Structures are given as C-alpha cells and as structure tokens.
Amino acid sequence: MAKKKTILDLRRMAAEGEKIVYLTGYDYLTAKYEERAGVDMILVGDSLGNVVLGYDTTYPVTMEDMLIHCKAVRRGAPNTFIVGDMPFMSYQVSDEEAVRNAGLFCKEARMDCVKLEGMTDACLSRIKAINDAGMLVMGHIGLTPQFGAQMGGNRAQGKSCEAAMKLVEAAKKIEEAGACAILVEGVPAVVGKAITERAGIPILGIGAGSYTHGQLLIYADMVGYFDDFTPKFVKKYGNVGGELLKAFTSYCEEVRSGAFPVDAEHTYKIDPAEAEALEKALQG
Secondary structure, eight states: OOOOOOHHHHHHHHHHTOOEEEEEOOSHHHHHHHHHHTOSEEEEOTTHHHHTSOOSSSTTOOHHHHHHHHHHHHHHOTTSEEEEEOOTTSSSSOHHHHHHHHHHHHHTSOOSEEEOOOOSHHHHHHHHHHHHTTOOEEEEEESOGGGHHHHTSSOOOOOSHHHHHHHHHHHHHHHHHTOSEEEEESOOHHHHHHHHHTOSSOEEEESSOSOSSEEEEOHHHHTTOOOSOOOTTOOOOOOHHHHHHHHHHHHHHHHHHTOSOOHHHHSOOOOHHHHHHHHHHHTO
C-alpha cells in the first residue's frame, strides 16, 4: 500500500512534472478499488447528484448528501488524499458559513481538502477564510456547474481571448487568496496550458488539455457506467454498464425459467436424519 500523499507531495509532483492522477468516487467500494489502482487523489464531487442520485443538475445536492458519501469514500480509501466538494449554497452566503461547512468536511468526514466553484470576489473571500481557518481549499474555474444558470448550461469556457484572459487572471487571484490547487474544467488546451505555466500551485484539469499538472475524470463516465450523456473530453476505459446489464438480464432469465437457484449448488445442506425428522414433524 502506497503512503498517503500530502499537499507537499502534490506540490512536488507538479514542480517535477510528475502527473497527478485524480478520479471522482462516491462510495466505499469504488474508493477501495481506486486506492488499490494507485490514484493520487479522489474527489467526492457534487456530481454525485447526477451519477448517484439521478438529478439533472448538481443544485439539489445537500451537505448531508455530501457528508454521507465523503465518509463512505474515506472508509474505502483510508490512504488516499480525498477532496470534498462543497455543494450549492454551502458557501455562498458568508465566509462564516463557508468555514463552518468546510469544517464539517474535514472534522466529521475526514477530508484532506475541500473544493468550491467560482471566481467572483465572494469566492475569493471564501477561499481566504477557509485557508485562514487552517484547512486546505481547492478552487474550480472554467465550466462550473453551480454557475450553470448564468452560463446558459454546461458549456465550454475560455473560447475567446477575452474570456481566456479572465480565467488566467482568476487563477492567479485564487492562488493569491490561499487555494492549495485549482481544478480547471472545460476549456481549450491552450487556456489550460496558460494557466498551468503561470501557476505556483498544482493545476488539475478535466477537459482542459494535456498541459495541466494532473487529470480528473468522473469515474462513472470513464468506465462506461453513466450513459445519460458523455462529455467530449471523456475517454472510456471500460464498459461497466454493459457488464451490469448483461448480468442483470441473465439473472432475470434464470429466475423466471427456474434455472437459478439449483439446490445442490446454491443452497445450504441439511443432515439427512434431520431432514427426515423435519418431514415427520411437518406431517403432524
């Protein structure tokens, strides 16, 4: 079992050009296999609203939802650096509420870091407050689903010079506010490169090209489990959904036909003498 990475390890990896492997995880079993595979970081993302709870946006996800799933992931991956995603309206109201909720992630769910979306002045203030309270906080810019209504949906960002420069400048401000890392989502590769080259902290990308210090994917996308839609930047490394469908279909067929269970193979045995005694007892 590899030693759990700290923020110092992640900074060293970024400085030395060693790519950081980052995946989402939402439950004990998935986290256990991700840790066995050797991922460096796990994000318990509010994307669980889509891929676990079945919502069409991340807006309905609550702090209670996040804490339940964060605790499960920590149990599955005790030796992995884990980031808890702050859900919609868990940090927007005030610095004090943001610090309080970040504290729940770290104290109750034992997260190593929290993540929040946005690049407004309020977001910068929240990042500074959480950092000042002694917790690690990751920024998130580019395609930010919690700002989806303002963006007109989940659309790629930074596709003009002006928009790209705003992202580059925002990344620097987020770093100055005290963020330990930044997730950059859904931007052209050249924009991801510009942000990474100017950063003094690890830059993780999801749909931001190959130049970032590391890569994140939503695990359910990359294993072919979630199929409601597939973002352009996703590469599929498996077909879990297909295998599940195959298994479930076979089970349905065998139960209906009587092929499962087969008593000699799939049920418990009883001593013949006890079976005979039971038969006599049943007959009264």
